Amino acid sequence: MENKDKEHISEKFREYYSKNLSAPNAINEREFGFGWEGKIDYRHKSFSSFQEFKAFVLETVPLYMSYSIAYYDFPDRRPVEKKGYKGAELVFDIDVNEEHEGHNPILCPVCLAKAKNMALRLIEEFLIKDFGFSRREINVNFSGSKGYHIHVENEKIRELSKEQRALMSDYISGKGAGDFLLQHGKSFSGPTATSKGWKKRIFNEVLKFFSSANLSDFRKYKIQKKIAEYIIENRQKIMENLKRGEWDVFKGAKFWGAYLPLVIKKIAVDIDKPVTFDLSRLIRVPNSLHGGSSLVARITANLDEFDPLVDAVGFSSGNFIKVHALKNISLSLLNRTFELKKGEEKSIPEAAAMVLLCKNVATLKL
Ligand SMILES: [Zn+2]
Numbered sequence: 001m002e003n004k005d006k007e008h009i010s011e012k013f014r015e016y017y018s019k020n021l022s023a024p025n026a027i028n029e030r031e032f033g034f035g036w037e038g039k040i041d042y043r044h045k046s047f048s049s050f051q052e053f054k055a056f057v058l059e060t061v062p063l064y065m066s067y068s069i070a071y072y073d074f075p076d077r078r079p080v081e082k083k084g085y086k087g088a089e090l091v092f093d094i095d096v097n098e099e100h101e102g103h104n105p106i107l108c109p110v111c112l113a114k115a116k117n118m119a120l121r122l123i124e125e126f127l128i129k130d131f132g133f134s135r136r137e138i139n140v141n142f143s144g145s146k147g148y149h150i151h152v153e154n155e156k157i158r159e160l161s162k163e164q165r166a167l168m169s170d171y172i173s174g175k176g177a178g179d180f181l182l183q184h185g186k187s188f189s190g191p192t193a194t195s196k197g198w199k200k201r202i203f204n205e206v207l208k209f210f211s212s213a214n215l216s217d218f219r220k221y222k223i224q225k226k227i228a229e230y231i232i233e234n235r236q237k238i239m240e241n242l243k244r245g246e247w248d249v250f251k252g253a254k255f256w257g258a259y260l261p262l263v264i265k266k267i268a269v270d271i272d273k274p275v276t277f278d279l280s281r282l283i284r285v286p287n288s289l290h291g292g293s294s295l296v297a298r299i300t301a302n303l304d305e306f307d308p309l310v311d312a313v314g315f316s317s318g319n320f321i322k323v324h325a326l327k328n329i330s331l332s333l334l335n336r337t338f339e340l341k342k343g344e345e346k347s348i349p350e351a352a353a354m355v356l357l358c359k360n361v362a363t364l365k366l
Helices: 003-019 050-060 109-130 162-172 197-212 215-220 225-233 235-243 252-267 273-277 350-358
Strands: 032-035 042-045 064-068 070-072 085-088 090-095 138-142 147-152 182-184 187-189 282-284 320-325 329-333 336-340 345-349 362-364
Touching (some): 003 350, 003 362, 187 252, 225 235, 320 350
Antiparallel strands (some): 032 042, 032 064, 138 147
């Protein structure tokens, strides 16, 4: 990245933080990490007050800011064993970056929508329904890049061990979720309408599928044609049996072996497990800027309605800046699409220019 671009980004970030800066709760019990080149170039930093934190941020203007999910007596001591661990928030990290058809490597609306959908399912299905957390204990923020961070906080959660957190993330990601299906010789028994948790979810999904699937739906699950034809022909009878917990279908072992893992994958939430169980983890400060995108890691009270490509924009849509494209660019932002050909120079809103500069796909044209 050229120096003029770095200086511009730094100047804009400083301006942003002079007006918008927030810190996690219990600031004096947190370890902080900052990045100017990488995501965390410097850690084990602590602050005794918000004023001290703000002074540091305005003086050094980091591109990335992280804080410890843990609370410590001495957050600046090292190694971590000397910090005096006092418990930690429970955090889940969802990131989606898939090489699908039409994927946009700059900011991908399709991947972002998928990440949001997974975050909503994590909250509604697993955190609230299965684990029994209440909505006010759950805080969500955009990660600033490809997904969402979900923070859960209460006194009890602080005490959860690394092993307990690992078990929770295994559960959410569907590990062992298919083990309920029991084989007795050639016949199978499975959950019923009164089952709970994962079993209930799989039961519902299976029933929904059996009630309406046609040959091409079966093909998507890579199920042999003759098995599919048998199921379609005997649909009603099979569904009645399923509801009683008798999960017998033609060539059962083959069918469930191909079908169940894909059902589980569809229901599971793909989380970055180490973020949840690593108690010394640092995670992005909510509402801080992400130096690789210029977007705000915005806290959102209404995830359903949240659109990161509009709501996480931290810079002006009214000021225009001229940039020179370093490659072919298509950027969806602020409900518009900005197209630039490699080598093209164009005046675009500051908000869009900041994304392109931070992504290093364009340079300032002064
Ligand atoms: Zn994508």
